[in-house]
Amino acid sequence: EIVLTQSPGTLSLSPGERATLSCRATQSISRNYLAWYQQKPGQAPRLLIYGASSRATGIPDRFSGSGSGTDFTLTISRLEPEDFAVYYCQQYGSSPEVTFGPGTKVDVK
Amino acid sequence: EVELVESGGGLVQPGGSLRLSCAASGFTFSNYWMYWVRQTPGKGLEWVSRINRDGSTTTYADSVTGRFTVSRDNAENTLFLQMNSLRAEDTAVYYCTRGGDSGSSDYWGQGTLVTVSS
Numbered sequence: 001e002i003v004l005t006q007s008p009g010t011l012s013l014s015p016g017e018r019a020t021l022s023c024r025a026t027q028s029i030s031r032n033y034l035a036w037y038q039q040k041p042g043q044a045p046r047l048l049i050y051g052a053s054s055r056a057t058g059i060p061d062r063f064s065g066s067g068s069g070t071d072f073t074l075t076i077s078r079l080e081p082e083d084f085a086v087y088y089c090q091q092y093g094s095s096p097e098v099t100f101g102p103g104t105k106v107d108v109k
Numbered sequence: 110e111v112e113l114v115e116s117g118g119g120l121v122q123p124g125g126s127l128r129l130s131c132a133a134s135g136f137t138f139s140n141y142w143m144y145w146v147r148q149t150p151g152k153g154l155e156w157v158s159r160i161n162r163d164g165s166t167t168t169y170a171d172s173v174t175g176r177f178t179v180s181r182d183n184a185e186n187t188l189f190l191q192m193n194s195l196r197a198e199d200t201a202v203y204y205c206t207r208g209g210d211s212g213s214s215d216y217w218g219q220g221t222l223v224t225v226s227s
Contacts, residue, residue, distance in 0.1 A: 035213040044217035045154070050210040057215075088154055092212030096168040098144075098156035 002027050002094045004101035006087075012109040019076040021104045023089035028069045033093030036065055036074045039103075040085045048087075049074065076106075084108055111135040111216045113205045118221030125195050125225070131188040131205030131218055139163070139183040142208030145190050147201035148220070155201075158190065159208070173199075195225045 003026045013019055023034065032052035037045035047056040049065035052072055062077040076083055089101040117129040131143070145157040158169045158179040167179050178191040188205055202220040209215030 031211075033210075033212055035209075037214075044204055044220055045214075046217070047209060047213060047215045050213040050215070054210070056209070090154075090213065095212065096159070097170075098159075098212060100154035100156070102153050 001097050002029065002091050002099055004089055004091060004099055006089060006101040006104045008104060009102075010105045010107060012107055013079055014109045015079050015081055017079050019074075019079055019083070019106055021074040021076075021087055021106075023067075023072040023074070023101050025070045025072075025091060027094070029072075029091045030093030032068050033091060034065075034067070034072050035090045035092065036063075037088045037090065038083075038085045039088065045088060079106070111207065113207065113216060113218035115203065115205050115218045115221040118203065118223045120224045120226065121195055122227050123196060123225055126191070126193045127195065127223060129190040129192065129203055129205075129221060129223075131190075133186045133188065133205075133207075136207070138181075138186040143179075143181060143188045144206045144208060144214055145179060145188075146204045146206055146214065146217075147199075147223075148204065149201040152201075157203070160188070192223070195223075197225050199223060200225045 005024045007022045034052045036049040039045040053065045086103045088103045092098045112134045114132045144159045160179045164181045176194045180189045204220045205218040206214035207216040
């Protein structure tokens with residue numbers, strides 16, 4: 001099973017700042033099948049990025065994904081108030097196993 | 110607008126059964142793989158099962174294999190999860206999701222809470 005580690009566990013930033021979130025896998029992720037989700041309290045996760053770098057429908061371009069193999073990054077170029085949330089990475093390249101990372105919480109400094 | 114609405118959660122005793130449903134609308138249900146994902150405070154997000162477009166292929170996480178069964182009714186645009194031999198560790202919010210790019214989940218329902226406790 002591919003295990004995903006996310007860092008940092010919590011990221012404390014101010015609106016307007018840049019956020020850089022990391023997701024590392026224990027094995028190379030086939031075809032860069034890596035997704036990022038955002039979850040706010042009391043809500044379901046929302047897909048932000050799929051295929052490591054493709055933005056999902058309706059996602060603002062301040063969100064970007066990069067990386068390959070075992071190391072992936074989600075970048076939020078300028079934090080908006082609505083971006084403070086928990087972010088999860090997910091790998092789906094090792095079918096049938098699909099695994100999620102433990103999450104990174106982005107909170108207000 | 111894509112909408113997924115889960116139902117059927119509740120409190121059940123260990124060893125009991127529940128059947129979750131997910132009503133889909135706003136897209137051609139039969140064109141998409143569908144998944145169940147659950148979330149607990151302790152273990153975070155966990156993929157549970159998937160089913161292909163016509164229901165002929167199903168896959169399960171090791172933790173639920175032999176106890177859970179996923180199925181779908183394309184005529185009624187509904188996804189199901191039959192959960193048997195429930196354990197305390199199955200307590201979670203269960204989400205129905207639509208299969209996106211080769212395995213991501215591009216739309217999620219609001220979730221239904223399953224609590225397994227005596």
